[in-house]
Amino acid sequence: MGLVELNDFSITPAGGHQKDGAVGLVMANLSELVGWGRKYSLHPLLFGLACCAIEQISAGMSRFDISRFGAEVFRASPRQSDLIIISGRVSNKMAPVVRRLYDQMLEPKWVIAMGDCASCGGPFNNYAIIQGVDKIIPVDVYVPGCPPRPEALFYAILRLQQKVQKFGIGEREG
Numbered sequence: 001m002g003l004v005e006l007n008d009f010s011i012t013p014a015g016g017h018q019k020d021g022a023v024g025l026v027m028a029n030l031s032e033l034v035g036w037g038r039k040y041s042l043h044p045l046l047f048g049l050a051c052c053a054i055e056q057i058s059a060g061m062s063r064f065d066i067s068r069f070g071a072e073v074f075r076a077s078p079r080q081s082d083l084i085i086i087s088g089r090v091s092n093k094m095a096p097v098v099r100r101l102y103d104q105m106l107e108p109k110w111v112i113a114m115g116d117c118a119s120c121g122g123p124f125n126n127y128a129i130i131q132g133v134d135k136i137i138p139v140d141v142y143v144p145g146c147p148p149r150p151e152a153l154f155y156a157i158l159r160l161q162q163k164v165q166k167f168g169i170g171e172r173e174g
């Protein structure tokens with residue numbers, strides 16, 4: 001779990017707080033607390049589609065270390081995942097599979113479209129490729145690039161974490 005960012009909360013210390021290392025009593029909005037916990041415990045699905053997936057894999061390696069952002073526990077089952085990173089082009093043949101994986105994921109669930117192909121079809125403007133994965137599932141963050149570097153994926157995760165924090169214990173529509 002990442003460091004506590006006090007800006008995430010409207011914290012109200014109760015009683016006289018002393019700088020003695022003790023946590024003390026802290027009162028906070030429940031939705032903010034849940035959002036804070038969720039944003040630092042994203043569980044991405046172990047899933048990749050094309051060349052962008054190589055950069056996604058690199059993001060998990062020691063040189064880049066995705067665990068610094070609390071999103072390193074890739075799960076092999078969509079039933080244990082709340083984030084899917086669409087890293088690569090989505091063919092018409094693959095689209096039903098992507099949709100099924102998304103449907104099987106936990107709520108609330110999140111989607112990052114990594115790279116030009118996932119975002120808009122990229123260089124593959126032809127009958128075989130879906131022109132953006134948002135044609136079949138809702139996308140929360142788009143990452144431009146062909147391929148985007150791992151740092152770009154990290155920036156997307158940071159933006160997604162802002163969204164998750166804001167979402168709190170809300171309910172998604174649709």
Ligand code: SF4
Binds near residue numbers: 052087117118122123
């Ligand atoms: S955006 Fe570029 S690197 Fe990513 S899947 Fe498409 S062609 Fe490959």
